[in-house]
Amino acid sequence: MPELPEVETMVRRLRGPIVGRTIVGVSLDWNRMVGRPTPAEFRRQLPGRTVLSIDRRAKYLVFALSERPEQSATRSTPGGPGHVPCDARVARQAPPHRGGYGQAARAATPTHFLLIHLKMSGRLNVVAGDEPLNKHDHVIFDLDDGRQLRFNDVRKFGRVYLLNDPEEVTGKHGPEPLDPAFTLLNFRKLVKSRSGAIKPLLLNQTFLAGVGNIYADESLWRAKIHPLRKAASLKAAEIAALYRSIRQTLRQAIRDQGTDAGDGVVAGGDYRPRVYGREGRPCQRCHQPIRKITVGQRGTHYCARCQPKRGQ
DNA sequence: CAAACTCCCTGTTAGC
DNA sequence: TGCTAACAGGGAGTTT
Numbered sequence: 572m573p574e575l576p577e578v579e580t581m582v583r584r585l586r587g588p589i590v591g592r593t594i595v596g597v598s599l600d601w602n603r604m605v606g607r608p609t610p611a612e613f614r615r616q617l618p619g620r621t622v623l624s625i626d627r628r629a630k631y632l633v634f635a636l637s638e639r640p641e642q643s644a645t646r647s648t649p650g651g652p653g654h655v656p657c658d659a660r661v662a663r664q665a666p667p668h669r670g671g672y673g674q675a676a677r678a679a680t681p682t683h684f685l686l687i688h689l690k691m692s693g694r695l696n697v698v699a700g701d702e703p704l705n706k707h708d709h710v711i712f713d714l715d716d717g718r719q720l721r722f723n724d725v726r727k728f729g730r731v732y733l734l735n736d737p738e739e740v741t742g743k744h745g746p747e748p749l750d751p752a753f754t755l756l757n758f759r760k761l762v763k764s765r766s767g768a769i770k771p772l773l774l775n776q777t778f779l780a781g782v783g784n785i786y787a788d789e790s791l792w793r794a795k796i797h798p799l800r801k802a803a804s805l806k807a808a809e810i811a812a813l814y815r816s817i818r819q820t821l822r823q824a825i826r827d828q829g830t831d832a833g834d835g836v837v838a839g840g841d842y843r844p845r846v847y848g849r850e851g852r853p854c855q856r857c858h859q860p861i862r863k864i865t866v867g868q869r870g871t872h873y874c875a876r877c878q879p880k881r882g883q
Numbered sequence: 884c885a886a887a888c889t890c891c892c893t894g895t896t897a898g899c
Numbered sequence: 900t901g902c903t904a905a906c907a908g909g910g911a912g913t914t915t
Binding site: 688 | 907908909910911
């Protein structure tokens, strides 16, 4: 279940092999995995674009892509005068820079963005083009170095988007928890204004971006707050503890390269959850057995002693 | 406006 | 043992 730390880890791992590469082909075997535009347009518009940079927003991987060169793959007009793209910007386009993606980003302005959401079982692999396909490889990006970026997803919940502006998809998302602009003051104001329980609120991407089921439970445990506490009932000190807890938990998990769930998306992550998936096992603070309940249709793990329903 | 629920998928697991 | 049904889970979209 890739959440913010797993997606961040994936982004960092992909930069080396992918930034600077040009996508030369796309194939997919499950149209529903294309969120926008149509699957046909997705396949048609991607080839010829170079990856200028890779970043993360919420749980999305965001690939900034160059404009297509004049001689694009689909515009093959051998001989003849050949059509000239009517878009004048193309002519001014500097050739993509080799080297750091920062340089590349300056050398060419992205006109399109590829967004990938791994949902719960998506994986991304970079492999030689002649590697046999794995069973659940559904979207294949052919690269100019002969390798492929493969989007593997057992459950097919994952989505890819090709957009002129990433905000078309991420625009309604809440603040990035690790962004300096996300302050305690900010967080307190947001929490105080909500009437529901705190855990579903942490999962709400329009409230706060990037936190999923694992790190919501982990953050609440670290802050010693019961998942069913009403957000508006939290005291200032509790909100501050939760704010710090969320940030520390996410930072720690990024350092550890995420959680290596059995379902594993980011292979080899070292983050060991304190409560998530540890039902019945002893709390690492007080040794009480961890409990599991359902909150907002989500499995929720907590320590009944460390995270009392009411009072301190 | 916010909260609650529905739906998309398939491997895994619980139950008979 | 073998089969079926329930379940998990992110989050957009829909309903309440």
